[in-house]
Amino acid sequence: MIKNVNEPTIASTPVASRTSGSQTLARGLEVLRLVASTPAGVGINEVAEHAGIHRTGAYRLLNTLCDAQLLHRGADGRYRGAAGLLSLSASAYHSLLAAAEPLLRRYADELGATLALIVREGNEAIALRVMAPTSGVYHVSFTEASRHPLGLGAAGHAVLASEPAHPGEDPRVSSARTNGYAQTFGEVEPDMHGLAVPLNRDICQVSACLNLITVRSEQATSAIDVLQRAARELESALR
Known part of the structure; x- marks a missing residue:
């Protein structure tokens, strides 16, 4: 052949x-x-x-x-x-972090409490940046990249409140959207008060909030106006 x-x-x-x-x-x-x-x-x-x-x-x-x-x-x-996931998240949120870091540092010192920038990832709230005060006798601290379900805690409610309302949502989320802040006690960590203010999602390009955690109930209430001012300042910096 x-x-x-x-x-x-x-x-x-x-x-x-x-x-x-x-x-x-x-x-x-x-x-x-x-x-x-x-x-x-x-x-x-x-x-x-x-x-x-x-x-x-x-x-x-x-x-x-x-x-x-x-x-x-x-x-x-x-x-x-x-921890390597945090650096990936940080890269994705570069503009937001660049505007938030000096502001978090300044307001953490003003309030004498630990503040955090919380963003939504899937069905969880993740601490993208955490800033503790540089002075004071004691303060609560927690780890960057720590996560918890969106349905728990002031931060979770505030993050959801930054999004459009939908039928059947948690009344605490609706309240946070109306009032401009969310407060909880002991939902994520025992004996801890949480205060969180939603950020404008159209400006930040992500569902997010500013969050304060404290053991002092009076601080969780007295800090509302200051934390709202910090949120508006951050949004202005991103415009």
């Missing part, structure tokens, strides 16, 4: 898809979203099932994300978001 030298040949081994790397990246991003949105952490079996891959593949993806400091594996063997 005479072979036609112009006839295309078929490779004896399969050619890798041009999208194989993209598929791996897509899976990694999906795993990252899953773990980052689950405060209680996610086990390797859950990751494998969610991504539709074998445990070995899930373990490889999780290790890569841990090496990048985007996730960490706790003592309980479950994976949670790590």
Whole structure:
């Protein structure tokens, strides 16, 4: 038999898809979203099932994300978001942070309390920036990148109040939208008073609020006007 030298040949081994790397990246991003949105952490079996891959593949993806400091594996063997996520968030909110940081520092000192810029990520409120006062005998502090469900705490209610109203929403969210602030006690942390003021979402380009946490009930009330002034000042800086 005479072979036609112009006839295309078929490779004896399969050619890798041009999208194989993209598929791996897509899976990694999906795993990252899953773990980052689950405060209680996610086990390797859950990751494998969610991504539709074998445990070995899930373990490889999780290790890569841990090496990048985007996730960490706790003592309980479950994976949670790590500090590297905060730097990604900070990059996404560069303009907002640039305007908020000096303002948070100044008003934290004026109020003698820890202030935070809280934004919405999925169904959670995340502390994008936390600023403690530089003076005072004591103050409450909490960690940047800490998260809690939007349905809890003054910050969660205020963040939702920055968005348009919708039927069936929590009455506390409606009240925060009407009054321009939200107050709670002990919803996120025991014995802590929360005060939060919604920020204009059209100006900030994200659902957000300014938040104050204190152990003093009188401070949570006396700071309302000052925190509202801080919110309006931040919005003016972003115009």
